[in-house]
Amino acid sequence: MNSPPKLHPGLNLGPAHGDDHEAAENSIFGFWVFMMSDLVTFGMFFALYATALHATAGGPGPKDLFDLSSVAWQTGFLLVSSLTSGLALLHVKTHHHRSGAAIGPMLFWLLATVALGGLFLWREIGDFQAMAAQGALPTRSNWLSSLWALVGLHGLHVSIGMLWALVIALGVLLRGVDQRWKLTLLRWGVFWHFLDIVWIAIFSFVYLGGLR
Amino acid sequence: MGSELKSYLTGFALAVLLTAIPFVLVATRSDLPLGWILSLCAIAQAIVHLRYFLHLRWRGQKREDLQLVLFTVLVLFFLIGGTIWVLGDLATRM
Numbered sequence: 686m687n688s689p690p691k692l693h694p695g696l697n698l699g700p701a702h703g704d705d706h707e708a709a710e711n712s713i714f715g716f717w718v719f720m721m722s723d724l725v726t727f728g729m730f731f732a733l734y735a736t737a738l739h740a741t742a743g744g745p746g747p748k749d750l751f752d753l754s755s756v757a758w759q760t761g762f763l764l765v766s767s768l769t770s771g772l773a774l775l776h777v778k779t780h781h782h783r784s785g786a787a788i789g790p791m792l793f794w795l796l797a798t799v800a801l802g803g804l805f806l807w808r809e810i811g812d813f814q815a816m817a818a819q820g821a822l823p824t825r826s827n828w829l830s831s832l833w834a835l836v837g838l839h840g841l842h843v844s845i846g847m848l849w850a851l852v853i854a855l856g857v858l859l860r861g862v863d864q865r866w867k868l869t870l871l872r873w874g875v876f877w878h879f880l881d882i883v884w885i886a887i888f889s890f891v892y893l894g895g896l897r
Numbered sequence: 898m899g900s901e902l903k904s905y906l907t908g909f910a911l912a913v914l915l916t917a918i919p920f921v922l923v924a925t926r927s928d929l930p931l932g933w934i935l936s937l938c939a940i941a942q943a944i945v946h947l948r949y950f951l952h953l954r955w956r957g958q959k960r961e962d963l964q965l966v967l968f969t970v971l972v973l974f975f976l977i978g979g980t981i982w983v984l985g986d987l988a989t990r991m
Contacts, residue, residue, distance in 0.1 A: 690959040694951045696901070714960055721969040728973040732980035736988070757920050764912055771905040771950060778901070878950045882943050888916075889939035893923045897931040 693717065695875040696774045698867065701782040705864045709871055716872045720879050723842075727883050730835040734891065740827035747895025750816050756892045759808045760884065763843075766801035767881040769794045774874045781862045788857055795854050798877065802847045809840055832891065839887060842880050849873050908949025915942040 691697050693713035698706040773794035780786040813833070816822075823833040853873060856866045919938045922931060947953045953963045 688957065690957050691952055691954075691962075692959050694953055694962045696952065710959065714962070717962060717965065721965055724969050725973060725976070728977055729980070732977040735977070735981050736984040753920070753924055760916055760920075764909070764916065767912075767946070767950060768905060768909045772902075775901060775905065875951065878946060881950075882946050885939050885942050885946070889919060889935045893919050893935050894932070897923050897935070 693871075695871055695878070696771065696778060698778055698782070698871070702778075702867070703782075705867050708864060709868055712868045713871050713875065716875060720875060723879070724883075727835075727838065727886075730831070730838055731886065731890070734831040734835050737827040737831040741829075742826035744825040744829065745816075745819060745821045746828070747892075750819065750821050751892050751896050752812060752815070753892070753896055755808050755812050756888055759805050760888050762801045762805040762808070763881050763884050766798045766805070767878055769797045769801060770874055770877045773798065774870060777862060777867060777870060781867070784861070786862070788862060791862070792854055792857070795850055799847045799850045799854075802843050802850075806840060806843060806847075809836070813837075835891065836887060839880065839883055842876075842883075846873070846877050846880060849876070904949050904952070908945050911945045911949070912942055915945065 689700060692706070692710040694717045695713060698709060700706060773791050776791040776794060781791075813836075821829055823830045850873060853866060853870055856869070860866060862870075915938045919931075919935050922929060922934060947963075947966065953966065955963065
């Protein structure tokens with residue numbers, strides 16, 4: 686295999702994109718370093734959650750509150766959205782190394798990802814509303830504080846990722862898929878995949894671990 | 898170009914499988930050692946995402962992207978392990 690070395694994590698544009706491909710190296714590597722610092726932040730929220738597992742203070746616990754089928758839907762939405770985000774990037778890679786390529790398919794996959802993120806948040810917010818209705822607010826116990834903080838932090842990231850994708854959609858509509866928006870799209874792709882990896886840990890340890 | 902689409906689809910299929918296993922086991926209240934299976938499936942799926950979606954490999958990277966992940970995981974191991982150790986110890990003394 687004589688494939689050129691990967692310059693950075695995530696999808697590489699490839700030599701056909703010329704300067705855009707070279708410019709991506711520093712930009713995406715820097716963003717990857719930020720992602721790793723974000724991983725440490727999430728890690729500390731997980732550590733806090735683990736220390737608070739039994740600190741329910743007589744209030745409701747995981748088995749009283751968690752809804753397995755809702756978590757399965759959220760997991761499915763986020764996993765499919767990871768694929769659609771990849772397809773948006775792949776379309777840019779294969780079609781946008783020369784000007785005049787249609788942006789329709791790329792916008793379709795980008796907006797499909799936003800829609801799936803929206804479905805994920807809709808189910809997640811529904812779950813937390815149901816918990817609040819049962820009095821399981823963050824003030825109820827140490828365990829609930831850390832649960833709301835950890836899952837809420839992830840939900841906040843998903844919201845920011847959706848907003849970011851909409852800004853990119855608007856940007857390419859106004860300016861076309863130029864170098865600036867290509868690099869933004871690559872960073873966003875890394876961010877979105879990262880969120881799904883954090884979600885693996887949340888559904889495995891928080892939800893499935895709590896229900897087993 | 899087709900090979901990269903294949904990479905995403907392969908990763909997606911593996912991720913679906915590694916998600917389905919733990920969900921089905923928990924839903925059917927399996928007697929298997931679930932803690933271990935959940936952890937292994939989660940780690941395996943994280944590796945699948947890093948390899949097939951973020952394209953991180955042992956070889957063929959220009960920078961040490963994968964080593965950065967592994968170093969961060971090492972830092973997290975100390976931070977999380979230390980937190981659980983210290984606070985867990987404190988909890989048993991109170």
